[in-house]
Amino acid sequence: MKNYKLILFLLTLSNCVFSQNTSNDTLNINKEEPFDYKKYYDCDFGEGNVLIVIKKGKEFTDLKELKKSGKGFAIKMEAIYSMEFTDGKRYESSVVKKITQDSLSIMNFFNENAAKLAGESFKQITYPLSSLKYIRFIDDGMLSLYSKKNIQKNFDLIVKKMDRAKMCPAIIQFKDRNGEMKVCHFYLTSQGYDLLYENNGRVYYLEGRVEWK
Template sequence: MKNYQLIVFLFLFSVRIFSQNTANDTVNTQTEEPFDYKKYYDCDFGEGNVLIVVKKGKEFTNLTDLRKSGKGFAIKMEAIYSMEFADGQRYESSVVKTITQDSISITNFFNENAAKLAGKPFQLITYPLSSLKYIRFINDRMLSLYSKKNIQKDFNLIVKKMDQAKMCPAVLQFKDRNGEMKVCHFYLTSQGYDLLYESNGRVYYLEGKVEWK
């Protein structure tokens, strides 16, 4: 089933960010206490599997070297990647929930609200890793330009158990929306991770200044 969620632009003038920090890939946040993260989303960075996508002929050493050297990239649970599978189905804003030694499980939509807008049930879909065909990285949002990686042809997949296996979403307070809180998942692009959030069933890129560690 193709994910019909619409990803569009929204310019934000004032956002307060609440999130936990990871060692390598999250926002540099200013946290005000007390703040109950689990009130909005149940996630910890915890131990688990990370899917390492490495160019054929290259060796994986560590996550820091992976993207810097251009050898490949990592797929972490709770983050979003533009993926296409051997059955022809393409998912643009589905959250990776589980990675095993031979499978990957993703939601069919960003969240329940997005599924409801599309008139579909919100489900977890599991694919064998061998069926992962393409991963796309957006290069230019305005022109919807993507670079496409042929996983089956050009990359090897390695499942590694790591201490910080998840990219827990940031929880943001939108001041221009009367302090409404939004769960914002990380989305991997050619330039690094962006943040996506849902409003009224539609999925948007977060625009505005975000500092990365």
């Protein structure tokens, strides 16, 4: 895998069982048929909760203003964020699955293959929002350098119901891998969103030429 950068992530435990409709995120499709996204991953951008992480003392108006002003950022379902909680557990490649007014639910690994490689079950874990301690933004993937945001000290958390509450993953065809199809989740970094994919249980940044479906 010489053209891809490996994401290092800590092994984590969780409490309740969850399964998604693709067990390993590598998709086999008939290239002669029209592509049907929902056949391979059940996600739509629709209405739901978005978690707004905003600097203390600042007022939230909209997502575009939030990003432009540097007041904070938003956490959406189906995307990946580097988070640490008050129990000391840190999650690097775990997908956000549900946001409520007082809780955040994430998968303990990117997918079942990643969990299997770690010798763990693929599960969902739910935390109260009050236990979110740090969010990290990767600054340099090659050197694994992160900047760390102290959520409890410097930010407020606001849950807003919005029309486009999810960042549904991209289904991408890798031409240089014999047309292999993979589910690629969005991952928030200091530079914006990157895409991650899984191969043989390991999670990588997406690089190189790809074809979007």
